[in-house]
Amino acid sequence: MRHRQMVPPTSWELDQAPGDLLKVVQQTRQSWQLNPEVLSLRPLLYPFESGGAAQQMGDCLEFFLLESMAYTLSPSPAGPIGTQYCVCKVELSVCGQNLLDRDVTSKSDPFCVLFVDVNGKWTEIDRTETAVNNLNPAFSKKFIVDYHFEEVQKLKFALFDQDKSSMQLYEHDFLGEFSCTLGMIAAQELSDNRVITLSMAGRKLDKKDLFGKSDPFLEFYKPGDDGKWMLVHRTEVIKYTLDPVWKPFTVPLVSLCDGDVEKLIKVMCYDYDSDGGHDFIGEFETSVAKMCEAQDTLPLELECINPKKQKKKKNYKNSGVIIVKSCKITRDYSFLDYILGGCQLMFTVGIDFTASNGNPRDPSSLHYINPMGTNEYLSAIWAVGQIIQDYDSDKMFPALGFGAQLPPDWKVSHEFAINFNPTNPFCSGVEGIVQAYSACLPHIRFYGPTNFSPIVNHVARFAAQATHQEFAAQYFILLIITDGVISDMDETRHAVVQASKLPMSIIIVGVGNADFAAMEFLDGDNRVLRSYTGEEAMRDIVQFVPFREFRSAPKETLAKAVLAELPQQVVQYFKHQNLPPLSSEPV
Incomplete structure (x- = not known):
């Protein structure tokens, strides 16, 4: 690096x-x-x-x-x-x-x-x-x-x-x-990924409304480099109460105090007015370190002071009390945190060898390798593989095929190693995948149907073994390249829903000019994917991209579109499982 x-x-x-x-x-x-x-x-x-x-x-x-x-x-x-x-x-x-x-x-x-x-x-x-x-x-x-x-x-x-x-x-x-x-x-x-979650309340705040109680809210300020207070966060308004309880909220620690837990911050309490002329109730100064003294069973109480009232009234005590019910600092890990922490992206390719692709010797076939040494399948493999291989230390990738008849008995297989070594389907880097793909074409017969579920379940079995990890060590990515409509949609939907519980994402690249409506259905951007049993996917793990939209575009454009949702999916899974990066600093 x-x-x-x-x-x-x-x-x-x-x-x-x-x-x-x-x-x-x-x-x-x-x-x-x-x-x-x-x-x-x-x-x-x-x-x-x-x-x-x-x-x-x-x-x-x-x-x-x-x-x-x-x-x-x-x-x-x-x-x-x-x-x-x-x-x-x-x-x-x-x-x-x-x-x-x-x-x-x-x-x-x-x-x-x-x-x-x-x-x-x-x-x-x-x-x-x-x-x-x-x-x-x-x-x-x-x-x-x-x-x-x-x-x-x-x-x-x-x-x-x-x-x-x-x-x-x-x-x-x-x-x-x-x-x-x-x-x-x-x-x-935002290089400091720590965040602070605060749960705040108030007690006996000053009444500011003539015909009712106050509508209090809080504003948090930190000192700027020019010596002036800079607004960092504003809570929601709690209507008609002198004893508000605000919803817990989370703020980046670098935003609240520049990452310095000892730095003074100012908290100001106002009574909300719809015309923007909010009435000042009181203020206090504290620090994150001080607020972290709050415990669930022992909250921290801070007096809310109005300096003008304090000067005028001899017996003035305060304008109410602001209560820190809880204060917790955690790390909000990003995709980059997991990758730099040592997470490996385990890449597998699944290639469609069904008859609808055409005879690979015919120039009209989607599997025909042109004089430039490429086709749409190879273009998709290069575009995605060359990005992902940098995140896998050994760069050994399983490459599987489906929908073809295999020698010597010519039975149809929907889950076979394209290097014809079922005990070791790994290829060395993207170049190894390309070589195995080109070598296998003359030795198989394109057939059908187009079944996705066997390959999805194949990768899911390995991803399931990684669910026992204590750190974010492995995440599995399956790239499926296909030319047509899925034949086993019910089984594939069920397999994807089950895989959504695992450290796994599925990228589908559609080649050719077929109707890919079913692929869009699997990509749950606009709806929650459900299994035939009615079970909902825990998260969206499928990204579908039609290759035809990128035929005349640079490779980078296809790669960005294909991998657009992957970082979010990786982060979403590890956060849900509460798994930190392999190498992570204590809070």
Whole structure:
């Protein structure tokens, strides 16, 4: 493994525009051999385009970087370039100052929308909450963006004044926007995967409503590098009570306290008002270390203080008590954590040799190897295999076939080793799979039917043995390449539902121009897959991709589409089983 150094620009020079300005506070840190080093902290000024005459308006977008660590896995020389790079996460915090006031009888109700450039078109990624009657909003919603080091990622931040409950942006007043690239921003990478889960309550809070009780909510702040408090999290509002119990919530530890459990944080309690003029109840300062003293049987109680009341009233005690019922720090492991922790991806290929593919000697056959030495089956094997083989240390992969008659008795088999060695069906790397595939074609007879369940159950038997592991050591991936409709759909549905309980995923690549509606049915993106017994799949483990949509596209495009859901499926399984990576640090 090698480490790529990312050196963000340490400064930009930009003339101040006479109109609106957007200020980006930059804190960059360089990572070289995993040693972060502070490089600079400089304010940046960007012109803010409001779409009309220049207005005196200054918006502030704050981006922070903790450790800019880039990992890349060495690709095979013949493999597609770029697809092996691991992805970093960055967190973008947005706040505004002196925004345009578009409302007549009140102030603007701003929200921010993040767009990314996808093939020349701006595509909405996410949007913040709406800050009611507020020209200086500090949005608690963070934008989480995948940072691809090898790509130029164009971003656009647009502010709108909410007028209706509609999700359509044209229904709201446009305040302004600006564009940049993610590479220009020193952003906060979520390299610390610890998260904190808090369970909070209140007791005898001050009554703020004239004809009722309070509607309390909490806001959590951490100190910024400029010395100002930065909003990190806002709880939900609990209506009509002085003794609220908030739902447990989880926040990245790096967001709450920059990963420093001793750092002071401020908690402020407000009474919610629909017009945005929330009434201040009280506040207190604490630390994560202090809150972790809370136990399920012995909660931590912190006095909520209103400084103005404290000065005015001699007998003032507090404005209520905030109770930390429980505080737990855990690790939110990512796909990269499991892979770098030593998890092996166990790759198996299943190839369709049914008669509908055509005679492999005929150029119209899907198994015909053209003068360039390839066909759609080989293209799919290369595209997927060259990515996955980097995550398997021995690079020995079983390659199985189905739907063919085998010598010497020419019986149909739906689960045979294409190297004709049933006791050792392993091929050395993707090259070994390709060689075994080419060698077996002249020695088998294409037949049928198209049965998937035997190969699914074959891999599932090995995956079931891995369920006894105490760490995230192995995850099994079955790539099925087929040209047609499944003959044993009921048995295959049942096999997939059972496999959804195991450390296993299934990738199906459909070659040719057949109707692949049944494959879409197995891919549970839009519905929960059920067995013929009525049992539901525990999770979606099937990803189907029709090869015809990628015939003229680069290999990388097919690989990205085929493997799009795999990282999420791996993480989902190990989290559900509460299995940490093989190499993991204590919390």
